[in-house]
Amino acid sequence: MSETKGLTRQQMADRMALEFQDGWIVNLGVGIPTMCSNTDTGDRDFTYHSENGVIGYGGVASPQEEDLLLVNAGGQNVTLKPGASVVHHADSFAIIRGGHIDVTVMGAYQVSMTGDFANWKLKGQKGGGIGGAMDLAACAKRVFIILEHVTRAGGPRLVTACDLPVTARGVVKLISTNYGLFEPTGDGFLLREIAPGLTVDEIRATTGGKLTVADGLKPVQLSR
Amino acid sequence: MGQKSKQFDSFREAVADVKDGSTIGFGGFAMPGVPFNLIKALMEQGAKRLTLVGNTTGGAQQPRMPDMGMLVENGQVAKVICAFTAATRPTDVLPFTKYYESGEVDAELVPQGTLAERMRSAGAGIPAFYTPTAVGTELAEGRETRVINGREYLLEYALKLDYAFIRARKADTFGNLRFHRAQRNFCPVMATAATCTIVEVDEPILPAGAIDPDDVHTPGIFVHRLVQVPPEPEGLWPAKRQERRR
Secondary structure (H helix, E strand, O other): OOOOOOOOHHHHHHHHHOOOOOOOEEEEOOOHHHHHHOOOOOOOOOEEEOOOOEEEEEEEOOOOOOOOOOEOOOOOEEEEEEEEEEOOHHHHHHHHHOOOOOEEEEEOOEEEOOOOEEOOOOOOOOOOEOOOHHHHHHHOOOEEEEOOOEOOOOOEOEEOOOOOOOOEOOOEEEEEEOOEEEEEOOOEEEEEEEOOOOOHHHHHHOOOOEEEEEEEEEEOOOOO | OOOHHHEOOOHHHHOOOOOOOOEEEEOOOOOOOOOHHHHHHHHHHOOOOEEEEOOEOOOOOOOOOOOHHHHHHOOOEEEEEEOEOOOOOOOOOOOHHHHHHOOOOEEEEOOHHHHHHHHHHHHHOOOEEEEOOOOOOHHHOOOOEEEEOOEEEEEEEOOOEEEEEEEEOEEEOOOOEEOOHHHOOOHHHHHHHEEEEEEEEOOOOEOOOOOOHHHOOEOHHHOOEEEEOOOOOOOOOOOOOOOOOO
């Protein structure tokens, strides 16, 4: 089912994680964003916040470490790092709403050239799955999105305007896809780094709006 | 209030007076904090036309434990107020979806932080509040917004509960509670918003004073009924989630 061209899902996450700065409070959404912490070797100073109130969680628990009452936002049994704490839901979202999260990384169906994104409701669906996405999108200091570059039918996911119901407007700062690293520019997208095996023309043909290319375009950086 | 009277011998007795049309909050996020035993007792009790409040109607994970969706399937529910009426992954289908799509059960979809804050407000005597969450989305269409210091906010109203059903690790006879790890989630907030909070407790109920006042997560003033969860198979306990194929 996965798009095979360009980067793997783990590489898309690895590239995004390179943007995190020491000292940041990081909130990772369900799916590919969770993989941003897979390669956390512990030599960097990030604190992972989960919407259910777990602050400072570490890797997925081994069967020996497992506590069935300790889960992250994706429901995975995780471990705690030294200095971890637990708060209730209203305090967890006070942390989010109060602007104390440095970056939230989420998956999406679509991102627009003006920084809108859609990730909670499909076309023709009644209701949807919002979870904490709207709170995080409206209130985190930075919203980064990881998604496959094209739909299964080959259509663009980086679009001029979202035709799915949006989660928030004008908030997306950075996008990691299997084709490269992008920023919304208002009238299109800036290609900052390109994935191996892709050409600029190929990306232009599958991206909405005007594609600008960074001066001295480099391949996607995957490690520091 | 009589402290002894907070202890109930069975889940059946603890939920016996729940009336048709009640609004009930259910703690829990994934497995931790979900009051499996109280849900099961309410299914047997049979109250109808209920409004359920919680994170999700459930049913996407295996093994399936008692969840709000089971009350829906049992024909007891008029409406749910939650952050998910569909699963996070589009390929998963929640059992609730067909009841919602057919119009048999109504739903109000609320962002998770707004849901928590609406109950916190109810418990704190705040009738409404402004939040930036959901501004510019279809959830805000036709609703009151206000620009404060140059930013647009959406008006949200407090959400009161008739009952809160929650789960805790420890309780004393006064109803003071401690939670373990991610078991806490919505539970303390729902306790403040409810007229009657019923707690299923993992460990034997302690004498008042056995929990140090500094270590209490939810004070007993918000707690009305306590039932200790018996060992399996009589009592229901969190199970390990089965990992799914991608």
